[in-house]
Amino acid sequence: MSLFGKLGKDLGVSNGVDIEDYMNSQEMENVDVLNEPADFYVKPLNLESEDDLSTIEEELNKKNIILLDVASLVNRPKTLKAIVDKVKEYTNKIDGDIGQIDTEKIIITPAKVKIIKKKKQ
Numbered sequence: 001m002s003l004f005g006k007l008g009k010d011l012g013v014s015n016g017v018d019i020e021d022y023m024n025s026q027e028m029e030n031v032d033v034l035n036e037p038a039d040f041y042v043k044p045l046n047l048e049s050e051d052d053l054s055t056i057e058e059e060l061n062k063k064n065i066i067l068l069d070v071a072s073l074v075n076r077p078k079t080l081k082a083i084v085d086k087v088k089e090y091t092n093k094i095d096g097d098i099g100q101i102d103t104e105k106i107i108i109t110p111a112k113v114k115i116i117k118k119k120k121q
Helices: 003-010 017-025 050-061 079-091
Strands: 042-046 065-069 097-102 105-109
Touching: 042 050, 050 079, 050 097, 050 105, 079 097, 079 105
Parallel strands: 042 065
Antiparallel strands: 065 105, 097 105
C-alpha cells in the first residue's frame, strides 16, 4: 500500500478514491496546490526513447528537477544505458547532478543542485 493510501486509511478516508491516481490525473496536471506559482518544479517524466532528451534538457534549463521513469526501457539495457549516458553528459555539462533512486527511477537536477549520494557500507 502506498504512503498516501495508508495515510488515507489511517485517517478513515477510504471511500474508494486513490489519492495517488487523483494527484497524477490530467485534472491535477496544471493545478498549483498553493495557488501561487513556484520558481522551480519537480517534474515526473517518462523516458521512452532518445527523442525525450530534448524535453529533459528543456526542463533542466528551466531549473526544474526531474524524476525520470525508465521502466519502459528496463528490458532494453543497451538502449537505456546509451540514453542515460547522454543525459549524464548533458547534466555534467550544465553542472547539475544525476542519481539512481531504484531500478526504474532516476533523479536529475539542474545547475548547482547536488544530490547527496549515500555510500553502501
